[in-house]
Amino acid sequence: MRGELNDLKTKILREQPCAYYVHCFVHQLQLALVVVAKKNIDIASFFATANNVVNHVGASCKRRNSLRGQLQEELMIAFENDCLITGRGLNQETSLKRAGDTRWNSHYGTLISIISMFSSVVHVLQMVIDDNPNESAGEANTLMRVILTFEFVFHLFLMKVILGLTNDLSQALQRKDQEIVNVMALVKSCKKKLYWMRNNGFDVLVDEVSSFCEKHHIDVPNMEEAFILPGRSRRYAQIKTNRHHYRVKLFIYVIDEQITELEDRFNEVNTELLICMACLSPKDSFVAFDKPKLLRLAQFYPQDFSDEDRLALEDQLEIYIHYVCSSSDFSQLEGIGDLAKKMVETRMHQVFNYVYLLITLSLVLSVATASVERAFSVMNIVKGPLRNKMGDQWLSDSLLVYIERDIFACIENEAIMLRFQNMKPRRGQL
Incomplete structure (x- = not known):
């Protein structure tokens, strides 16, 4: 969609140079990670x-059972030594989490599980090595040699911290009811935390x-x-300390x-544009209204607002x-779309x-959200290889039911049957 030559964004900008394109926030964060x-x-x-460790340890039921058994044994030892915090919902049976490429923040759960179950993972790999000498045992031996190094553990904790800083932002961006101002504030906070970590977090991480x-x-x-880089002679090694590396x-x-990626993908122009746009929201009796920001929003569209128009807009906003705020017709509105409809209905436009x-x-x-991305994904589920001749109307109706399934789950079957019964005369009663 956002290609520079012949994709949708480029074609729209050829027709209207003042148009703005805001990529899906979740996808931008995904690409940055x-x-x-x-x-x-x-x-x-x-x-x-x-990923190889997760796949190797979870390759068979025997290894997964051994992992759970070893973890339970460690929990019992910690409990007997009074080193375990107990309580409702704590110390549940778990396993290594697999990461998904379509959601890169899922790697955060994988790294957390490896850290919390590290000794159990080593135990399972050692069991595979001792079982019998074969190709699987050779791979387990290679993996164990790698993970039992300072470098692997350093990478493990470094990426755990970085993905942990972006995890809250990722979860917020995936919500259906995300507020633009809150999202922009979360992005700004995430950048600040990364800057602080860069300047002050190394010694804490090493400890x-x-x-x-x-x-x-x-x-x-x-x-x-x-x-000393592994596999290289000390004679040809560059003179630098471990701390420097x-x-x-x-x-x-x-x-x-x-x-750098966060700065490029969540740039200041789009951020300011969206924050100014949010000031039009009628929610909670127009609490987000901000006159200077709305005037700034008009400056983003010089072809639609001349200097004289912006002066007239300044007086009109008051x-x-x-x-x-004083009219009851505008007191229960939720979004900008509702505001536009109400202005047309009352002729205030x-x-x-x-x-x-x-x-x-x-x-x-066009501000794409996680809901839009999910809608595109649902199309591959509803219109699959076995239903590739589905018409547009049927596809649209099926997508609506699937995407809004939480709402349709609250509707009784009898109400649905009555709706179909009343659509047209039928021979039998549904």
Whole structure:
């Protein structure tokens, strides 16, 4: 859709250069996270290893049962030593979570499960090695050698922290009732937390990683010693310390890439545009109304608002907000679309013509959300290979029922049957 040559965004901009395109926030965050894994070879290798560990440990019922048994045994030992916090909902039976490529924040759950079940994972890999020498045992031996290193644990905790900072934002962006202002505030907070972590978080991370390594008997390198790349001779090694490698080449590099992607994909123009647009919302008696921001919104459309029009809009906004706040017709509105309909019904769109123009410009601003992305995904489910000749009307009706299934689940079957019965005369009673 957003290609630079002949895709939908480019064709619209050829017709109307002042049009704005706002990509789906969830997809933008997804792409920003993927870049981190693709641009750094060490992080890419780490995620490949983590996925292999999950696949190898969960490859059979025997290994999964062994993982659960080992975890339960560790919980019992911790309980006997009074080192376990107990309570309702705690210490539930679990397993390693698989990550999905379509939702990159799902890797956060995978990393959390690997950290919490690390010793159990090592136990299962050792069981596979001791079972019998075969190809599976060789792969398990390779994986165990990799995960029992300081470098793997450092990557594990680094990506856990980064994905943890973006996890709340990812969950908020997937909600149907997301508020634009709140989303923009969450994006800004996420950037600030990443900046703070870049400047102040390295020593805290190293301490956490070192503590984890000592607990699981993993060698911790001296940060002031020279870093030697595995497989390379010390004679040809570059003179740099372990601290320089882990802090500059990994920690700062990965966080800078993440911040850069967030800045590029959630740019200031789109952010300001959406925040200004949200000031038109009639929800809670027009509590979001902000005159300077609405005037700023008019400046984004110079072909529709001349200098004289913006001066007239400034005076019109004063009368407009006083009228809509005092009128009972506008007191129960929820969205900008409802506001536009009510203005047409009451003929106020002719009185407040400049305000109505702002509203219509906001309505045609295509802001894709997670709900839109889900609707496209549902099309592949409803119109599959066995139903590829489905007509447009039938497809539209089927999509509506599937997408809004939470609402339709509250409707009684008898009401649906009565609706169909009354549509036209029928021979039999449904």
